[in-house]
Amino acid sequence: MPAARAAKRKAPAPSAAAALRGSKRFRSSVSTSPERVLSKASSSTDPLRQPHPFWQQSEEAGVVLRKYYPHEMSNARAKAYQEGKLPRPMELLNDALDETFQQRQEIKVKGAVVHWFKNDLRTADNRALRAASEAASKAGVPLVTMYLVSPEDFEAHLTSPVRVDFTIRNLKVLKEELAKLDIPLYVETVEKRKDIPGRIQELLEEWDASHLYTNMEYEVDELRREAKLVRALAEKDISMDVMHDTVVVPPGTLTTGAGNQYAVYTPWYRAWVAHVHAHPHLLELFDPPAKNHVSARTKFKDLFASRVPDAPANKRITKDEAERFRALWPAGEHEAAKRLEMFCEEKVGKYTAARNLPAETGTSSLSAHFSAGTLSTRTAIRMARDRNKTKKLNAGNESIQRWISEIAWRDFYKHVLARWPYVCMNKPFKPEYANISWSYDAAHFAAWCEGRTGFPIVDAAMRQLNHVGWMHNRCRMIVASFLAKDLLIDWRMGEKYFMGHLIDGDFASNNGGWGFAASVGVDPQPYFRIFNPLLQSEKFDPDGEYIRKWVPELKGVKGDAVHEPYGRGAGPEAKKKGYPEPIVEHKGARERALAAYKKGISSDL
Ligand SMILES: Cc1cc2nc3c(=O)[nH]c(=O)nc-3n(C[C@H](O)[C@H](O)[C@H](O)COP(=O)(O)OP(=O)(O)OC[C@H]3O[C@@H](n4cnc5c(N)ncnc54)[C@H](O)[C@@H]3O)c2cc1C
Secondary structure, eight states, X not given: OHHXXXXXXXXXXXXXXXXXXXXXXXXXXXXXXHHHHHHHHTTOOOGGGSOOHHHHTHHHHOHHHHHHOTTOOOHHHHHHHHXXXXXXXXXXXXXXXXXTHHHHHTOOOOSEEEEEOSSOOOSTTOXXXXXXXXXXXXXTOOEEEEEEEOHHHHHHTTOOHHHHHHHHHHHHHHHHHHHHTTOOEEEEEOSSGGGHHHHHHHHHHHTTEEEEEEEOOOSHHHHHHHHHHHHHHHHTTXXXXXXXXSSSSOTTSOOOTTSOOOOSHHHHHHHHHHHHHHOGGGGOOOOOOOOOOTTHHXXXXXXXXXXXXXXXXXXOOOHHHHHHHHHHSOOSHHHHHHHHHHHHHHTXXXXXXXXXXXXXXXXXXXXXXXXXXSSOHHHHHHHHHHHXXXXXXXXXXXXXXXXXXXXXXXXXXXXXXXXXXXXGGTOOSSGGGGGSOOBOOHHHHHHHHHTOSSOHHHHHHHHHHHHHSOOOHHHHHHHHHIIIIISOBOHHHHHHHHHHHOSSOOHHHHHHHHHHHTTXXXXXXXXXXXXOHHHHHHHHSTTOHHHHHHOGGGTTOOGGGGGSGGGTTOHHHHHHTTOOOOSSOHHHHHHHHHHHHHHHHHOOO
């Protein structure tokens, strides 16, 4: 596998990026923490190091802003990434893998091979786990697996408590599954994220392991960490391999005729389908790991006995929540497989008609499993495609095609993240969209978070999110548009609120979804297309069933008034039950948003 990958990867063209890579300035920039970049920025004359002026506005904008965006980079720096003048984190990792390739090939397997689990908490169809198992079997040594719980990573990624709980529960199931194959799963909490690489090295040495396998994560910090770790371990004669697994097509593979990354989904998807058809192995499934070497049970007895720690203190949930989430979101790869089969058996054929109606269970609710990695997208796409009785992704039943194309959005947003890494640094895809003058109205934001805006469809959706840790896709678009346009609140506050509450929180998909709905991202909805919450409500929840389920104050409101109680004669009833009046007037809010977007986009900071 590494040989094939190395052969396929093009030699990096000598570019401005390559020149910078060798320079002192670049080295200091990649090794410097964002906080230090910021504190140095004021004294620096380097335009790439200036913070975005938006940051300077924070004094007047208040505490919320300062808390959320201390690290926003300058537009100039984002543009430098856009133009390829700064090496992207994925290039750093690819370079580390390429440059150590020969050396790693020559390392002999010692006492064990290790797989490091991250967002791939399954035994089935797991590329790096399978590769680790094969390496261990071939050398006749045990396979050991590990997962490191990092409270600081959870904090930095704003991982929601419900997602952390899901992770811990998934780990417990995974530990049992692996034990059936005599494979130990060792789980340890590492308090400081900066200590993770060092701790990995210690564990590998303790286990006399010479080979480490893991699947790739595409966020900036993770790519940079892995790039350094590959090199550091190679110096200690330990081989680390980092594989593409959470995507079907690796980022960087698909380019336009002019050689650029696609920034629009439809042509990207056409290229994605053509590429998968031309490379059918991309949808081949990886077997689960083989039964472990007999010595594993004795040699690593302690690891089998180790327990999965509780969620860290910063991410605990209450007993009530724990019971609710456990019932709603059963953990483990078998639950994921069951849900997938049921969906493919009963629902996928009607997906096109049902997918936009939040009152129906017309979608798969598999996103929590895709994000945790208890299910691979390869497996899901294959199963749907095979039901379609065609080997083509773009033929046969329209609903099946549609569902596959929805799953492909996951790949699309990961390709975007790898190509434009600054979206990971609080920056909109188009840097000039950072110039929009957002509102930071704390009362409006609180009303949105708590589902008290007086717009029933928005409130129903936010209450669904707060109660079950998940929200229907149509509603995600409605509430995101409402926040960024009707309330003109900085979309990043919504993005972060979502991450903090979703069980399926996935940086790339969430950032992409917010960028789309707020018209600031890649392939954005045009900014002048502003969702009318009332029309959305009438179209997608025609009987008001979804609203009545999540907004009990409106349960007794009859007919169409449920979409707009104060404008359709149900005001007294709504008021009596404590349902608020609308916090903004849509038409006026729309005009305000249009003006703010126009002004922001045309200013050149
Ligand atoms: C503002 C906003 C924020 C979002 N945040 C996230 C997030 O943090 N994590 C997340 O997994 N999805 C996110 N999405 C995408 C989408 O809403 C969810 O994936 C979907 O609602 C999950 O429900 P499902 O599994 O029933 O989807 P289905 O309709 O059954 O779709 C199957 C799978 O396709 C993928 N998918 C579908 N639509 C999208 C999409 N628009 N973008 C990316 N992947 C998609 C998901 O993995 C999903 O599980 C967001 C969308 C928006 C508009």
